[in-house]
Amino acid sequence: MLFCWSGIRSFPKLWKINPYLSLGPGHPSLFLLVDCGIRNQQRWFSLKTMSPQNTKATNLPIAKARYLRKGYGGSKKQVPSDSPHLFAAGAAKKRSQMNNPQSKDHALPPVRNTIQLPTKPLNSEEWDKLKEDFIGKANFEDLVSSRMAQCHSSVDVAKSLLAWVAAKNNGIVGYNLLVKYLHLCVVHKQTSEVIDVYEIMKARYKSLESGGYTLLIRGLIHSDRWKEALLLLEDIKKVMIPSKKNYGDCIEGALLHQDVTTAWNLYQELLGHDLIPMMETLKAFFDFGKDIKDDHYSNKLLDILLYLRSNRLYPGESFAHSIKTWFESIPGKQWKGQFTTIQESGRCSSCGKTIESIHLSPEEYEFLKGKIMRDVIDGGDQYKKTTPGVSTIGFIVFLVCLSRSGTCSFFL
Structure with a gap:
């Protein structure tokens, strides 16, 4: 599906790559069908591997003669001629069973580092009992916090874990546990908890790793202290170039709090580092620009569209809806957009105009x-x-x- 505008050129259709795998006996082949551009020009590429000329030279011979092997006690064991080759599949396990015939009787089931996560906050006694029942080599606290972060557990349950750990360690909670708890707070948009963790980290650590900075920036932009996210961005600049996600979060925070100048300055800074902005970041500019009577802001949004065209970047459906809504909301204009398809001839089925080709003239x-x-x-x-x-x-x-x-x- 394409997004078409009456009177302007549309975005070209995304390339589609459909792999087809065909394996023949002795001559495996890989065929790749590439659907290029607007006009559905299909090209086939075939990659074949030649069959080996001498399979005997490439395969390890299987030993047929009897051989002697020393055991752990110095004794020699005679291995029958029909035994598997040294490098055959399963040979190592069979040799281990031959050397330890009693291992089958005393074999224990494999230990898995699995644990049933609680669904409600636990007190100290309940956490102690859960740790006693845990069988595994992994650190209990790290394992539980990691599982909670993966499963997006409740913040209250994770908070009870931190309280239990702090009670055992004189009020100190490790950095890894704090970061995983911060991740849950950001996911569930618990802004007050994010600020509490931020205060703890700011008092305890002079600098953080990139993951901690990213979580704090994303969590702070929704609060009244969103400008402190810009300070964290400056801390990142001291050691490395911030990621496009860091810039995108700060831009989103500036737009949420009506600081348009800061948002555009951060956007230009992002482009100055040769970073490609995230589609969510560009979408935020168009969402903010609805019903705004500002020619300067509108021109900047048109520059974003030219940037997408020049760099062959294609917006997704959600971003396309934002662009459509912005055009239709421009005061004094009568834009009307609709989603459409492109014919094989390259013409738009809605407005009838020829879509700009991706091929060089x-x-x-x-x-x-x-x-x-x-x-x-x-x-x-x-x-x-x-x-x-x-x-x-x-x-x-x-x-x-x-x-x-x-x-x-x-x-x-």
Whole structure:
């Protein structure tokens, strides 16, 4: 499904890759059907592996002669000729059973680090009893907190675990337990609990790891202390470039609290680090822009659409609905959008206009060719992330072929 606008060009259809696997005896093959672009141009690629010429040379021979092997006590055991090869499947287990004939009688069932998570808060005696019944090598507290984080358990149950741990350790709770509890607070949007954990971490630790910063930023943006998330972002900048998720959360927090200038500044900073913004971040800008009479803000949203077009980024259905709603809410305009499909000819079935092709036009191809020859070959631009071996040689062959004929089919 595509999102079509009357009077403007639509977003092109996503590429679809459908793998088909076909294995034949002796000649396994892999066929890949690629549906390219708008016009459903299908291409088949076939990859085949040749059958081995000499299977005897590649397979380890099975020993048929009898051999002697020393036991643990120094005695020699004679292994029959029909015994499995040293590297055969299951041979190690069979040899272990031969050396320890009594192991079958005294074999114990494997111990699993499993535990039934409580569904309600427990007191100290109940946690003590649960730990006594636990059989496993893993740390009980870490295992329970990890399971709670995975299962998104109740915050109250996790809080009773922390209270039990603090009572045993003079009021101290480890960093890992705090982070997992913080994760639950963020998932359930318990802002007050997030702030409590934030105060504990700020008083106890001078710096955090990236996961702790990410959770605190996401938890603080929904509170009145959302600007402290910006301070945490500055702390991250001291050691590394923040992730697009960190920037996205801070942008969302700024928009939630009507600080549009800070949101756009963070967005430009994100692009300055060559980071691709998350679709949720761009969606937040369009959701905030509904019914806003601000030409400057509208122009910035149009710049986002151009950014998507230039970088071949395609919004999902939820983001497309936000774009549609924003266009229809522009004061003084009469935009109307609807979801539609694209015909094989490349025409929109709704407005009848031809959708912009993802393939280069002859003029665009000549421009790109001239730019590479001028800037890379004659100029000073260099590719910094290529290996000096095959890729460089292949690139030179490609350029020579390109300069002679103008077109080249090239494989690495």
